[in-house]
Every structure is written in C-alpha cells, then in structure tokens.
Amino acid sequence: GENVEQHPSTLSVQEGDSAVIKCTYSDSASNYFPWYKQELGKRPQLIIDIRSNVGEKKDQRIAVTLNKTAKHFSLHITETQPEDSAVYFCAASKGTNAGKSTFGDGTTLTVKP
Amino acid sequence: NAGVTQTPKFQVLKTGQSMTLQCAQDMNHEYMSWYRQDPGMGLRLIHYSVGAGITDQGEVPNGYNVSRSTTEDFPLRLLSAAPSQTSVYFCASRQGGRETQYFGPGTRLLVL
Numbered sequence: 001g002e003n004v005e006q007h008p009s010t011l012s013v014q015e016g017d018s019a020v021i022k023c024t025y026s027d028s029a030s031n032y033f034p035w036y037k038q039e040l041g042k043r044p045q046l047i048i049d050i051r052s053n054v055g056e057k058k059d060q061r062i063a064v065t066l067n068k069t070a071k072h073f074s075l076h077i078t079e080t081q082p083e084d085s086a087v088y089f090c091a092a093s094k095g096t097n098a099g100k101s102t103f104g105d106g107t108t109l110t111v112k113p
Numbered sequence: 114n115a116g117v118t119q120t121p122k123f124q125v126l127k128t129g130q131s132m133t134l135q136c137a138q139d140m141n142h143e144y145m146s147w148y149r150q151d152p153g154m155g156l157r158l159i160h161y162s163v164g165a166g167i168t169d170q171g172e173v174p175n176g177y178n179v180s181r182s183t184t185e186d187f188p189l190r191l192l193s194a195a196p197s198q199t200s201v202y203f204c205a206s207r208q209g210g211r212e213t214q215y216f217g218p219g220t221r222l223l224v225l
Contacts, residue, residue, distance in 0.1 A: 001172070004155075006155075009153075032212045034212070034213075034214075042218075043203060043216040043217060043218050043219055044156070044203070044216050045216075046213055046214070049212065049213070051212075089155050089156070091155075091156075093212070100146070100158060100161060100171065101156075101158070101214070102158075102172075103148075103155030103156045103157070104155050105153065105154050105155045106153070106154070106155050
C-alpha cells in the first residue's frame, strides 16, 4: 500500500519568515495530494491540493509543489503569521479513491510573534 | 447545510463495552470514510463506503464494523472496546467524481 513520510515533525519560525514542509510517497499511481491544517481540538481543513498533472499551485500565501519523478511534494507558506500555527498534514491518494487517503504523521508549525 | 456531523463529541467506555459512533452528512455525498487519529500521528483509515450498501476495509479495520443503509448515515460500531481504541475518530465524506473530503468535528473516545 501507499506510504507517506512527512518532515519535519516540528517547525518553529519567526513571524514573517517562510515555512516549508515536505512529504514523500511510495505509490507512483497516487495522483492527488491534499494538504490539511488542523488547529488544536478541531477537524482537519483542506487548505490546498494538487493533482499529478500539475507541478505547482499557489493560493495567496500558500503554495504546493510536486515532483512526480522523485515522488515528493512540498507545502510552502510565505509571510507566516501567528494564526498559521497549527498541525499540517499531507496526504496521497489515487484521485478517484480520495476517501482512501494515506496521511503523513503531521508537522506542528509554531509561528513566533 | 450542516455538513458532516458526528455524535457523541466525547465518550468514556469500559473495556469490553460496545458502542456506535454516529456520522451523518446532508450533502448527498456518495463516499464516506472513518479515520482514527492517535497522538503524534496522522489519520488512519478504518473503513470506507462508496455508496449505500457498499463498504470496504481500510488500513486498521480490526475491532470495528460499519454499515451504510442510507446515503446520509455511516455509523461505526466498536464491538468490544479495548484501551488501544482510545483515539479521536473522524468521519469524512466527499462527492463522487470530486476529490475534496469534508471532515466531521470528531468524537473523542477514551477506553478504560
């Protein structure tokens, strides 16, 4: 089955700096890669996703890049703000089976004011 | 739309007890899934359903049963609770042909 590894497990940055979280996946058939933000005690919320036919996607301060050859994808957050502090999860799935996503173990991002 | 709802929010069980975690969605989504989230880990798939009457096992199905008699509801049954089932349980749904999953608020389960 699919295996997703996520690094780092914790990340601390100063407000205004950039943050990068990386994930690798094992199944070359995976073609849908969402990123979720989870605040303490809350449900995961989709923040951005990318499909395997696209190399990069951007939405305001967040962007995701995908390298299919190397089987890794990354989340980039620019101009970080304290409210970006949360746990971020990556996931991978074969698109039509997005209900069968495999998740990374999460990255706890702390943005210091 | 209420989206995806889960009940109860919190539950304490004794080892060996059984219970059902409820999940409902009002978005007419075909696909529904149950995940568990343990501290320091991502979500792991327990069971999923691609439509009423159709269910399948995920990554960690042992000790759990599901059924899908209607499009709206997807209950998760713990047959004989064990301390290892202490976790936060999330239900999710998505529309057929679309990849975006919508998560419920979660049920926090403590098994003593």
